[in-house]
Amino acid sequence: MADLSRLALNTATVTQQWSLQDCIAGCARHRITGIDPWRDKLQKMGVAEAAKSIRDNGLRVSGLCRGGMFTGSDAGERYQALDDNRRAVDEAASIGAECLVLVVGGLPKDSRDISGARDQVRDGIAALLDHSRACNVPLAIEPLHPMYAADRACINTLGQANDLCDELGDGVGVAIDVYHVWWDPELKKEIERCGQRILGFHVCDWLVPTRDLLLDRGMMGDGVVNIPQILSWVEQAGYTGLIEVEIFSAKKWWREDADLVLRTVKERFKAYV
Amino acid sequence: MADLSRLALNTATVTQQWSLQDCIAGCARHRITGIDPWRDKLQKMGVAEAAKSIRDNGLRVSGLCRGGMFTGSDAGERYQALDDNRRAVDEAASIGAECLVLVVGGLPKDSRDISGARDQVRDGIAALLDHSRACNVPLAIEPLHPMYAADRACINTLGQANDLCDELGDGVGVAIDVYHVWWDPELKKEIERCGQRILGFHVCDWLVPTRDLLLDRGMMGDGVVNIPQILSWVEQAGYTGLIEVEIFSAKKWWREDADLVLRTVKERFKAYV
Numbered sequence: 001m002a003d004l005s006r007l008a009l010n011t012a013t014v015t016q017q018w019s020l021q022d023c024i025a026g027c028a029r030h031r032i033t034g035i036d037p038w039r040d041k042l043q044k045m046g047v048a049e050a051a052k053s054i055r056d057n058g059l060r061v062s063g064l065c066r067g068g069m070f071t072g073s074d075a076g077e078r079y080q081a082l083d084d085n086r087r088a089v090d091e092a093a094s095i096g097a098e099c100l101v102l103v104v105g106g107l108p109k110d111s112r113d114i115s116g117a118r119d120q121v122r123d124g125i126a127a128l129l130d131h132s133r134a135c136n137v138p139l140a141i142e143p144l145h146p147m148y149a150a151d152r153a154c155i156n157t158l159g160q161a162n163d164l165c166d167e168l169g170d171g172v173g174v175a176i177d178v179y180h181v182w183w184d185p186e187l188k189k190e191i192e193r194c195g196q197r198i199l200g201f202h203v204c205d206w207l208v209p210t211r212d213l214l215l216d217r218g219m220m221g222d223g224v225v226n227i228p229q230i231l232s233w234v235e236q237a238g239y240t241g242l243i244e245v246e247i248f249s250a251k252k253w254w255r256e257d258a259d260l261v262l263r264t265v266k267e268r269f270k271a272y273v
Numbered sequence: 274m275a276d277l278s279r280l281a282l283n284t285a286t287v288t289q290q291w292s293l294q295d296c297i298a299g300c301a302r303h304r305i306t307g308i309d310p311w312r313d314k315l316q317k318m319g320v321a322e323a324a325k326s327i328r329d330n331g332l333r334v335s336g337l338c339r340g341g342m343f344t345g346s347d348a349g350e351r352y353q354a355l356d357d358n359r360r361a362v363d364e365a366a367s368i369g370a371e372c373l374v375l376v377v378g379g380l381p382k383d384s385r386d387i388s389g390a391r392d393q394v395r396d397g398i399a400a401l402l403d404h405s406r407a408c409n410v411p412l413a414i415e416p417l418h419p420m421y422a423a424d425r426a427c428i429n430t431l432g433q434a435n436d437l438c439d440e441l442g443d444g445v446g447v448a449i450d451v452y453h454v455w456w457d458p459e460l461k462k463e464i465e466r467c468g469q470r471i472l473g474f475h476v477c478d479w480l481v482p483t484r485d486l487l488l489d490r491g492m493m494g495d496g497v498v499n500i501p502q503i504l505s506w507v508e509q510a511g512y513t514g515l516i517e518v519e520i521f522s523a524k525k526w527w528r529e530d531a532d533l534v535l536r537t538v539k540e541r542f543k544a545y546v
Contacts, residue, residue: 107481112499114456147420149456150481150497160458183387183422185433208380208423213483224423226385 002231002243002273004266008034008062010202010246011041013265017258020045024053030262034060034242036101036200042091051095062242063140063175063200064088064097070124071105071117071154078120081105085128092137098241099140099199100132101175106151117154126168133171140175140199141165147213157181158190165197175200176234177246179217182206182225191233198239203227203273204247215250219264221272231273243273275504275516275546277539281307281335283475283519284314286538290531293318297326303535307333307515309374309473315364324368335515336413336448336473337361337370343397344378344390344427351397354378358401365410371514372413372472373405374448379424390427399441406444413448413472414438418456420486430454431463438470448473449507450519452490455479455498464506471512476500476546477520488523492537494545504546516546 009032011023018026020041027035035054042050042064054061067088072078092100104121107114125139132139141161144153155161158181161174174197181187191198205223210216220227231243245265247253253261282305284296291299293314300308308327315323315337327334340361345351358373365373377394380387398412405412414434417426428434431454434447447470454460464471478496483489493500504516518538520526526534 107497112497114497114499118458145420146418146456147483147486150479150483154456156456157458183419183427183429185391185430206423210420210423210486213420213486224380224385224387226387 001228002269004270005033006243007032007266007269008036008060008242008244009262009265010036010065010244011038012065013245013247013253014258014261016254017261020050021053022258024057024059026258026262027059028057030266032262032266034062034244036061036063036065036244036246037095038065039088039091042095047091047094054095060242061095061097062244063099063101064092064095066101066103067139068102068153069105071108071120073108073111077108078124082124082127085124086131089128089132089135089137093135097137099138099173099175101140101142101200103142103144104153104155106149106154114149114154121155122164122167125164125172129168129171138199139172141172142175142177143180145180157184157186158194159186162190162193173197173199175202177202178225178227178230179204179206182230187230188233191237194237196238198234198237199241200244201231201234201239201241202244202246204245212250215248217247217249219247219253220245220268227273245269275542277543278306279516280305280539280542281309281333281515281517282535282538283309283338283517284311285338286518286520286526287531287534289527293323294326295531297330297332299531299535300332301330303539305535305539307335307517309334309336309338309517309519310368311338312361312364315368320364320367327368333515334368334370335517336372336374337365337368339374339376340412341375341426342378344381344393346381346384350381351393355397355400358397359404362401362405362408362410366408370410372411372446372448374413374415374473376415376417377426377428379422379427387422387427394428395437395440398437398445402441402444411472412445414445415448415450416453418453430457430459431467432459435463435466446470446472448475450475451498451500451503452477452479455503460503461506464510467510469511471507471510472514473517474504474507474512474514475517475519477518485523488521490520490522492520492526493518493541500546518542
């Protein structure tokens with residue numbers, strides 16, 4: 001079982017209830033060590049003020065969510081995406097984020113060419129690397145569940161993410177979210193293959209039934225994922241970093257009092273992570 | 274592009290509108306060559322009567338949907354499943370089905386052990402093989418999309434299905450449904466690996482957005498799957514059999530007039546398969 005001192009709050013978990021200011025204060029109040037803000041909340045608070053508040057409250061920043069969305073119908077779209085990713089790197093550096101999480105993008109509009117989209121992702125990350133390396137911000141490729149292949153991320157297995165890391169070299173690693181990878185028969189093997197390139201580890205649970213493709217993630221313990229087993233593989237690979245809780249839950253946890261959500265997160269973290 | 278003479282109707286496509294009697298008559302009226310009935314409709318019509326009607330109308334039976342669901346919480350549950358699968362084999366033989374499609378089952382109740390569930394599937398198919406071989410009914414393992422790993426099928430990639438076939442030997446093959454596998458980066462390689470063991474090929478489309486995990490499949494051409502590319506790989510592997518259209522669509526196609534659905538299926542088959 002994981003030590004509570006490794007818990008980090010991904011702000012998406014209480015996205016309907018709290019601003020980034022609220023999240024920082026909430027982490028302090030609930031003695032949660034780490035935070036992973038989403039960029040919309042960060043920009044709303046202001047990057048400099050957020051950086052100061054995070055520092056003042058002694059929080060570690062496990063990551064910044066998110067860069068990516070590298071795919072596009074034409075060069076102009078892809079250039080805009082690259083430009084936005086450079087700003088995301090700057091923001092990550094400003095708040096001392098330990099990585100920039102990449103949700104890489106799905107198929108361009110009206111495209112049926114997933115292989116081409118994957119090439120665009122590789123080229124997009126490659127083009128971002130000069131800047132991210134210069135800023136000392138590691139890029140964390142997050143393989144997303146295959147049900148998001150069309151509209152969010154065409155990197156859908158840890159094996160693919162590892163292949164990309166092999167190809168792209170230093171400055172790139174992976175973020176592993178149990179929600180996206182728990183089903184993968186190659187998971188144990190691919191986690192071993194990761195070694196030191198694991199930059200983030202995210203937890204929640206897969207509910208049965210799952211009623212929405214995006215916004216029906218479960219609290220740890222309410223679903224079918226064997227989180228301690230996956231964590232043990234991640235730790236055997238050498239990962240000692242923070243463990244982020246990231247739950248998109250429109251009908252349940254986003255409707256609860258956020259302090260109750262954080263208390264529940266801590267209880268379930270102790271019992272099911 | 275595929276020849277219309279290879280089209281088969283999976284009865285799930287018009288499950289809300291038509292009985293099996295209606296489906297058989299509809300195929301004859303629309304000059305559709307093949308049919309894949311679901312067992313509930315088959316049992317309602319009566320196996321002997323259905324067999325006669327299918328024969329009288331000159332239809333090929335591309336498969337019977339479905340056997341499987343091998344996983345269970347205890348030996349009793351698994352024995353019941355095996356027993357039901359033997360009956361499914363008998364039904365498939367009675368109607369001259371070219372294979373029995375297997376949706377293998379997900380996690381047993383309250384289980385978080387997907388690896389154990391996969392072992393149960395292997396053992397269940399192995400136990401069925403004596404009977405299915407004796408009846409000359411090939412078993413078609415259908416890898417299901419990873420979003421069904423928990424509640425429907427824990428075989429989620431064609432690679433896994435191929436591994437199972439390697440292990441189990443004669444009498445077992447695969448059914449490939451583009452809906453389940455289109456996202457897989459290993460797809461081309463694993464289809465090549467299939468060779469002669471492809472027993473069925475099913476088409477529909479992946480919609481963007483997809484609004485329901487189970488019942489929001491698209492008509493060919495309405496989504497993002499490059500069906501001709503996948504079909505070309507399947508044909509290069511040696512498959513010359515029927516091409517089944519199987520669309521679960523609670524909000525769209527199950528609400529339309531079934532003759533309109535069949536006309537649309539034929540048009541889209543010519544244009545997008």
